[in-house]
Amino acid sequence: MAAAQRGRGFAREPKPGGDMAEVHAELTGVKRVYPGADGGSVHALGPVDLKLARGEFYSVVGPSGCGKSTLLDVLAGLSAPTEGSILFEGREVAGRVPPGIGVVFQEDASFPWLTVQDNIAFGLRRAGTDAAEVDRRVSYAIGFMGLKDFRKAYPAQLSGGMRQRVCIARTLVMQPRLILLDEPFGALDAQTRLLMGDELLKLWRETGATVMLITHALDEAAMLSDRIGVMSARPGRLIADIRTEWPRERDSRIAAEESFGAITSRLWGLLRDETVKAAGMSGSSR
Amino acid sequence: MAAAQRGRGFAREPKPGGDMAEVHAELTGVKRVYPGADGGSVHALGPVDLKLARGEFYSVVGPSGCGKSTLLDVLAGLSAPTEGSILFEGREVAGRVPPGIGVVFQEDASFPWLTVQDNIAFGLRRAGTDAAEVDRRVSYAIGFMGLKDFRKAYPAQLSGGMRQRVCIARTLVMQPRLILLDEPFGALDAQTRLLMGDELLKLWRETGATVMLITHALDEAAMLSDRIGVMSARPGRLIADIRTEWPRERDSRIAAEESFGAITSRLWGLLRDETVKAAGMSGSSR
Amino acid sequence: MKRATWIRTLVVIGFVLLLEGLCRWGVIGRMTMIPPSEMADQLWKLLQSGRYNGHIFETLGNVAVAFVSAVVGGFVIGSILHSLPRARRAIDPFLATYYAIPFFAFYPLLVVIFGLNAAPIILIGFLFGVVAMIINTMNGLDRIPRVLIKTARVNGLGPLRTAWLIKLPSAAPQLFTGIKLAIAYSFIGVIAAEFIMSTSGLGYSIAYAFNNFDNRTMYALMLFIITLVTIVNAFFHVWERRIMARRGQ
Amino acid sequence: MRQFFDSLVFAAVLVAIWQGLHWFAGDIAIASPGVTAERAMVLLGSPSFWGHFRETFSALGYALAIAVLGGMTIGLVLGLHRLSGEVAEPILVSLYSLPKITLYPLILLIFGLGMSAKVAFGAIHGIIPVAIFTMGAVKTIAPVYFKTARVLQLSRRQLVATVVIPAAIPELVSGLRVGFSLTLLGVLIGEMFASQRGLGFLVMNAIGTLDVPTMMAVVLLLALVAVMISAGLLYLDRRLHHRVA
Amino acid sequence: VEVTVTHWGVLMYGAPYAVAIEKGFYRDAGIDVTGVLTSKGGGTTMRNVMAAGMPYGEVSLAAVVAAINQGIDLKIVHTGVQTVGEILWVTMPDSPVRTAADLNGQKVAFTSPKSVTDMLLTMVTDKHGVSVDAVAAGGIGAGLTMVEQGAVVAAPVMDPVWARFQDRFRPVFMVQDELPQMTQTVGVTTAEFARSNPDTLRALIAARKRGVAFVYENPEETADIVAKHYEMDRDLALRAINNLIELSYWGSGEFNLEAMDNMIGGLRIIGEVEGTVDWNRFVDASFLD
């Protein structure tokens, strides 16, 4: 089925397997300092060194406020790093979002004044894609995301989970080669996350894109990723890098496997120390 | 330490161990139907039969919108059941909140116009407790909840987790014998939940109260409870009852134990079917 | 909702009947108020005779011009102030006080600047309406979720297209509130200005009728304005509901 | 502090525009800032001005008291009782946008002259915005507060006094800001028509005798007082909203 | 109690009342007049009279007639200002316009439609057979400003405003020189009050009469009193009072039916009155002595 849909779905070009060693995006010594209140400054991130291989599913976990969204922002070119360099497909990312990157944000970013299908078509229309092609891709995305009955609905008529699906579809129809997702299921309950995770895996396999997923839920990270980065409390640095060694064809049923328990336990352990640190300062931030 | 504080802390009377078999609250054939839009009706809950033993830590998990909050509302007397009877300490609960029940809600219910200490003292003052006693209990609660440095702060100056602590303290100073918590840590990240869970266990041991905790997070339920009820998709019914057999003296470190993995796996398994069902109708609800 | 509409209709009818009764039984003297039925009757006659058409059209024209310029001007000023937070904070206390200043005192000034035509009246209507629009424009722009702007950047939109495609629709609910208030205040300003200083228009006609003890005409015109305002309000109410219902608000 | 300075700069800009208008339009239309200020100082030194001032502001005080107490009561009742709120809201909004000056003859016929008419006219300007804001505030109080109150066994009176009103206060202050301005406007308009005392009367008199400096001076003083009161309310407003945000 | 005087604080109708209050003439007559109600004039003042605690006041004749025409039961108990002669039209000093005849084809201001100035302008232009483009300015101030700005060539003015701007404008014509005498204001009360309180009325009228006499005898002191009550510049008040004394502006109260008919004639021209007014029904001279 996946083979039949290639070329008319989300995938830009057939991508058999992919060379896992090819570096798709690279951060070197990236630091981000925000100007704080009262003339002070907030060191939010880094220094971070990170290489994402093409076609890899990479997750980032870390305590609240540790700089995960900041990491995503600088990687996507939405804010410039204070220090360090970011390469995407070999070219420097400097404060502009390079084509080929798609972002699903932590907050609900659906446009309340557009229907589901207009939301999904938004980026394509702005890019000047011809109408027939827009229709084709949007229909496909709507079908894939299980939004068929809601194509004419407005976001307010949808549940949080369905709105998030709209945002994912809006990103995917642009056929990005690097997909950044910032806690896309943050608003959902554990059970719905499970389903959405399976869908995300399917997508990832189909498009052959590189995925970076930011999440709070340790089991989600353990279930979905090829590799998990654990971040320290603010200023966020990558303090561990865990490979799951899951097969490419997988879904949430791996939660029943023994190695899943091992991975989560390790994550819990790593995070306990960081949590205690972060909690100590939780009163001042947020 | 716990022994020394008895009588001046949250506990109404020394409660050594407690007779686990004594029924504290009992729901029989409870059903709740809401009047829906356009003259229809929404069958939100039941029929549910449930017995809570005095001093027990009971958790409820279930998919979003399955009726968990509705269960809490009818048990607390905040809304009357459409059918069935509810007994608390042997007396019928009929649409009024009986004294002795404390509730921590899913939403942030701290009063933004009161300082932390006034928030916590709120219920006591309204009940006409004398000032010295109010001071004593509030000071104790503030200490216990780690809010010492924030007694004069307003909720807006606190993080979500600390605000939730304020709400818990406000409930506990009333010395309820049955504490109902509706996803009290819903807004927090996994790491902070961990800490809060440990605090909750400490409290439960100290007060000897019966606790019913509603949560989305399966690992949280597995980690904290004596017994876990699993709810079906709406209309919520209790489809499983899992005993953890944890010792009374426990904390989050039990997550490292093997039986923890077994319990979560079982919960995941039970929920997968329910989740699929719930997702099928997720478009219509919420 | 249906039920509320019914009850509201009944309440209004009941109130009118009560007034009718009070006037007819002489509890309210004829010099104070005439029965609503007579007001309506007189209004009908006035409208048929066409004697007040000139005044009516003049006032409506003035309100329309004042309203449109208040909306456009308020939007532009609001957008500019929004992008200059420092200027905005400096001006805030003045905006809040604005309605306490009797603009009518400046009518001679306005006549000098604009000449003796409708412009001074329109300007007062504009001055009344524009601030509501400014405030609500700024509110609307304040409330645009940052993530939507980020989305625009990810889609490679420039500042102009971001403003047109993202900011404007996103701020629409507050802009709408501003528009509603602007029309109300334009009405209030124009009619008050006419009432106090002008030599024509509905406001003037009411003042004139008052001066000449012509209670029937006065109340007929008052009824006309009340009805007109209610209709305009209802129109905006329905329109707003339509737009907001889509967004589920 | 910086904001205060900025506001002063803005005020200076206004004065510059004023001076420009004066040069353009001549002194029968608009007195220069200098002359106005001079006249204002004279007024401030004259006891009769303070009589007018007291008159206006005591009328404003009564009107505001009626508007606030009445508006809050109406708003509370309508906000707490959903059906009556739904019934009343469009009516209130219609009344809000009604040019109330058209009701002036009616007020005069009912209340006669002097203080009571002024107060009534001020109050009808102010009461509706206060009621609308209060109702809005009460309606948007999070339902969880009402649940909390029930769990804590509050009586109906305790509920209103210790939960509903405090929760609604930030919005109430916003309503009060609008209500204050409109009430003052109402009182002034009332004084402009039929009165022998008050600042509105002074303005109208000055217009009548074409005493432009006095007219401008009174308006200036009025504006200054209004700005000060309003800035106070704004400060309160910001603080209260800040606490909630 | 309070009496009502139209344009109190603005125009000079009120000077005798100010004197009567200040010099204690009311007190001597046994009435405690504490203040004066006023308003912008016209029907508003008439309504004020009826709404006031004591329904008595001096109001423009035009407003009284309007009220009478609406069927209100009023009694005119004395006359006030017996002339509209103090009104004049002015232009810029360097203007070529010198007489009423020169206004032909020009833009000329009056205050508001169907006001006294509207009426007078119509009567004067009719008299000279000239046609002007009459413009409603909305007020005295607006009219003068328009003259300064060149929007109209002439605008109406009267004391004390005229006293303030005497040096800046030049008269084109004075109504006094152009038109016959017309009664401007009258003392009015409700028929009910006239019936029940004849003595009060008599006392009120007598006190005013003393006030009028005082004004003519002591312009200087009157200026002091008016300046105080009107909160007006003293020199300005004196100049205005002297101007008006020359015109015999304030009448002692006696009726001059011809002057009243002249006013009615004017009102008829501008369509404010139809037919004649039967003074017998409304005038009650019995309180004058």
Ligand SMILES: Nc1ncnc2c1ncn2[C@@H]1O[C@H](COP(=O)(O)OP(=O)(O)OP(=O)(O)O)[C@@H](O)[C@H]1O
């Ligand atoms: N625009 C900004 N200006 C100043 N400080 C900022 C800004 N954005 C973020 N911060 C601060 O930087 C730190 C990291 O923020 P960030 O949003 O990256 O954290 P996060 O890991 O995504 O948190 P969460 O898990 O809650 O989403 C926080 O302390 C935050 O307060």
Ligand SMILES: Nc1ncnc2c1ncn2[C@@H]1O[C@H](COP(=O)(O)OP(=O)(O)OP(=O)(O)O)[C@@H](O)[C@H]1O
């Ligand atoms: N007052 C109400 N009127 C009508 N329907 C309601 C009402 N309250 C809840 N419902 C419906 O009843 C169902 C159960 O709601 P409830 O809030 O109990 O679910 P829940 O399990 O607590 O969900 P969540 O996990 O999202 O908190 C939902 O479908 C909801 O839409």
Ligand SMILES: [Mg+2]
């Ligand atoms: Mg984040």
Ligand SMILES: [Mg+2]
């Ligand atoms: Mg719930």
